[in-house]
Amino acid sequence: MNTITPWSATAQADIENSEILLERKVLAYTYQFYNTGDSLWIVAVLPGSGQIAFRAAFAMNSCFEVSNLFDDQDSVIILLNSRLGNYEVRVDFTATPVLHYTTSFTANVPLMMPFWPRDIIPLTQNGNIANTAGKIHMEQFGSRSGLLFASITKPQTGSFFYFQNLTSLSDYCESTETESKNTVGGNWPEIGFQLPITDKLPLPPDRAFIISDAYIIFHTEIFEEAATICEYFLNNLVKIYKVLHQPRIEYNNWPDIAQKVIADLTQNKGAWTQKDGLSYLNAYLCDYETPPESMVQLAVLAPMKEYEKWSGEKQPVCEDLIKGLSAFYDKKINCINRWLPSMTDKLDESEEQKKEMVMDSWYLHHPLMNLARLACQGDKTAEKLVLDSIEYVIKTAHHFNYEWPVFYNMETLEVIKKETAPGAGGERDVPGAYAHLMLLLFKITKEKRYLNEAEKAAKKLEDLGLNILYQANNTAFAAGALLELFKITNKKLYLDLSYICLAGLFKNIQLYDCRYGFGKNYTNFFSIFPLNDAPYTAAYEELEVYAALSEYLIQARDVAILPAVKTLIAEFVKYAIGRIAFYYPPLLPKEMLSEQVKTGEIQADLWVPLEDLYNGWEKSGQVGQEVYGAGMAFGVVPRQYIKIGDEFLLFVDYPIIHHSKRGNAVTIKLDGDKDLSCNLKIIKIKNSSIKMEVWQDKQTQEPFAANANIHEYKISGQGTVKIQW
Template identity: 55%
Template sequence: MINPVTPWSATVQADLSESMPIFETALKEYKLKIYDVGDSIWLVAIWPNGGSIAFRLAFGMNSNFEKVAISEAPDEILITASTRLASYRIILFFPKSSGTMFRYTTTLRTKLPLLIPFWPRDILPLTKGGSTENTAGQVHVKQVGSRSGQLFFSMTKPQVGSVFYFQNLTAMSPYCQATEVSLRETVGGKWPELGFQFPVNAEKPLPADVEYIISDAFVKLDAAIPELDCDVVESYLESLATTYLLLPKPAPSQHDWLPTAEKILDNIYNHKGCWTQTGGSPYLNAYVNDYKTPAEIMVQLAVLLPLQEYLTWKGENHPMYQDLSDGLTTFYDKSIGSIVRWHPALEDDLDKSEEQKREMVMDSWYLHHPLLNLSRLALRGDEKAKKLFLDSIDYAIKVARHFEYEWPVFYKMTTLEVLKAETAPGDGGEKDVPGSYAHIMLMAWQLTKEKRFLLEASRAIKSLDGLAFDIFYQANNTAFSAGALVEMYKITGDKKYLELSYCCLAGIFKNCQIWDCDYGYGKNFPYFFSVFPLNDAPYTAAYEELEVFAALHHYLEVTAGITILPSLKVLIPEFIKYAVGRLAYYYPTLLPPEMIAEKTKTGKVQKDLWVPLEDIHDGWEKSGEVGQEVYGAGIAFGIIPRQYFKLTIFGGTLFINYPISNFRELKNSVTFHVEGSVSLHAEMKLLGISKTTLSKIKVEQKIKSSYQRVAELSDGAYKLVGKGIVRIILSK
């Protein structure tokens, strides 16, 4: 099969074969050759088997390179070049890494203001003879929307190997700010033209005589071509983690959640826009000032569960908990033997404006999500939640068996008629629902010890086989499915469950934005390492991010004592570290008014209210268009029990932005384990402790085989290695 190509690729193979390299070097067992072919400067990576792939380091824009100079330094090469239109600097760097990697950073300084209507992609597979149109390969991962600028592909004709490519899109923010363009959908392409397509500025000219970074690419070369699902996702996770260790990373945002939690609790409980009264009982609205949409059970439980966690941590009660708990039983429908989505007394108010806003219509994941939260409350001793959960579980089983463990998007609860089978034509239904279903079956087993629930879980999980990255449908459900799969692995010893958990997590990290959108309104929001709720979602969402945060904590808890992929000990803790501060910026109280949309789809935004916006968009788009989601208002309630630890003996609180385990208070000391990588760092703060006591505290961390003193950076603040035992000692 011949692949169609553009004119900017059609002659590259011939140009390279007819040119002599201007520089050659070796990178481990690979050869690297640099060519100047007129309008482009190329780096050709040659595999040990002779296969090769070309990387465009610079593009001349309708002009040829006239002066190219190369100088060497330890671990890097500097290339300076110029055309009639601009001057370029290219730094080719060879970082110390466990993989075979190089990085090229290209800057551009134009001689006059320029509009740039086109730019070709920067990766092209080559052949030993013939033309690039005859090559073949498989693209495993590419950028979607504003997600990471990543590309993972294998070249299979000829059999060459694989490439993991990652653009540090943060570096292009100044260019985007100057020209008002976006970095969405810039890394990808169609075989054989792949890689980064620099975002063109066809309307606002690039200023003259200002240097901008136009590419900052990390490239990892691999001789292997993964074929099995587990090999593909494990190679992706390993490559992403290896690259992540080398990436420039912003400082994580800081936020003290303790006072914020009290503001949030007060705002939700007392603000009328958060509540609807039905039958004399209060129910949370999904969105502030949305009185048209009936109360939903998912919304009540989405706040109730983290509120229960927070109140338990705090050791106090609050009347809002009882209000929410008392209203749950009204969502149970005896005629079908299950909880339902909408408040039964309000179904006539459904306006049918959306497919699911109809009587007895169920979105498949919407049944399992409330059941999961009910089971969590049940395991913590809530008898009302336990009864609702167990009274509904047989209906969930009935639905699963009816659909043969492959769920559609929408169905009728009474007849099980399929109302919408696929998310898009040919894409199937909600593919991570088997994982959610298996999760609630495991919870039912924990509550009852009935083996039938384990059997149901194993039947459902078979539907995940062969999906790899495509298990991902909704981020929070996929992330919690990963933990459930590990629990199945611990029960059965079957390694396929552990491997499937890696597929779930690969889907999560594939849908992350590991760059900072520092242009437009993006200057006001810390995007780095955020996660998108759906494969095609155009924005990140508050509630789903909170649940992914909680689910990744859970994954580390259930894998304690199990050897998991080292890459996960890099990626999971770092997601948590950045989420802890970033999630605060969903609250409009921390955002400038000009960033918030004037019109919302649902309800009305109250900018001084501690209830988060649902949606954060690309830097050139305003946020909060969907609404101000009440069901996401429990962010602080979910974060505090996982990142704040009471220090009874010191009279204060410990905050850490990394996951930890084995927290123990002894007579004169506290110990815990930091659960990450020695290549990274966590931040710890000792809060609410008197200066006198702080002066008597010594912090140590076990590095290799011995404890070493950790220096105090400022009052009660410390920088810890990302893995190891920490002890805090109060001297007499």
């Protein structure tokens, strides 16, 4: 039997002994409202008589009096009075099958909130809630979305998806100097949302604050299989997303940002280290103590080569970086190394990986992936390096049986650190990164053994269930590799595993806008965290997830994938383009930049991104200003902008599945969500007027804003767009 607190111990008896204030039937569900004195409960009765209770309001050290109740077809409004203040509970039934309730509270006096009970308990027909059982599939961690997905197994009630819209909590957090992180979760059977406790400032009186904004979807099934859980998670997340108020999209002039980044990278000496007449990028600005890393060079070079092709202009930085690549090849292991071999004597051993021949597993594969991408574009230096290194990589995969530890010795393959935490396993998504690398080698060489290696690694992900994600960018690459394997082999296992990877990513996002503390200075809606337990979002990982998911939709254009996947990827891309520019410190107020920096230093006027952005009250840039994230603008511009000669740019903030130009017309294919919109901009470069016509699926489109330099359109996220001049 579960242990419970006094605030739940009597809840079932209190509900059973109270009269129903109101009963409402919606589809197959019945909702019953109860005032039990210190709580207003909404009891959802599911088909089969299973019941779940939601505490919509809590009176603290007081009792409720219902002062008014409004009931119409679409909604219910209940006004409650207590000695401490007044409550308004609004319940909305319009977005079936979603139950939505919002609770606001106006205090009579300044109040500290030292405790608040969770708002969900399962009910039994006979017995005690302490004797129930359930399985929490997913819940909030840190500053991620305030969600909880669970199945009630005793009694066999069914499952529910709960989403707390934490954007609505911003005023409360701003006024009380609290945070909305880790607010949704709990221990069975007391689960759900817990209002942040106040330990600094009281809640001010005579002003209404939203203290809960909950959305719930019910299912009669009990989910057990990972693939089923992930499919329902993705579908439910989209249902909630479509009824949320989504914030305004920020537009950033990415071609202009790219030019600023090029100038700062070229001119700022803090970005570079010299060795043997060659130039190497530092990982962090002004960090001259740490040797150059292969990952850092290629993290900037790969997107910069894409930008070079898009712009048609040679970039000297690319030439400098290519010249230095071969020096990373280590003849002791016949593979490129993480650290520049000629400078490993500078490793200070201050961290586990800052030792000669110590490899962090994902760091072996990451630079080779970028080398393989460059090789696919015809770069011979990259092709030679990746082909010369690949036998070592395969040997290592075989040695570890496609299950990589965190750290190992590159010469002896001795495991230095096996697991990320006791019982958690090693770097779980590396098999997916390895599969992605092998598929790139298969593309370069046409040798089937690389395809076989990809399959062997991918099958190792099957046993991980919902726990594939170790690092978000590698999980995103894994999702794409699994989709590609499905297309090649037609084995549904790979598509299911691809969805599990995507569910891991979208579980790790922040689907709300933090409008308190330093978080109110930039758009942070739809951010993704680099690790399951990372306290901040990170520039480079966000760029790579954005690029990988953009490619995922392109590769899925001939596959009948889940519509929810199309929606989430397209909307993530739309917000990422507007959001990730805020990693550049010139776009942030100086007071939110950390004075203490772990590595190197921060130059607030430099167009090199911070590694770390925090929500709420923590300052950003605590880790440093990451030079290896400087490729961000070079990754965005070629994916979202289409050049029309030297006169115009077309910008679309959804993934562009395909585009073509014939004569005086450009056709763009979009495959996101037809019920949602994205933005099209026609931007003048030179001194000619914008005289263009826009159609989508043969329907004429009119701009919602236009001036001499830019015309802006809202278009559907799915369909064919034609621009003619």
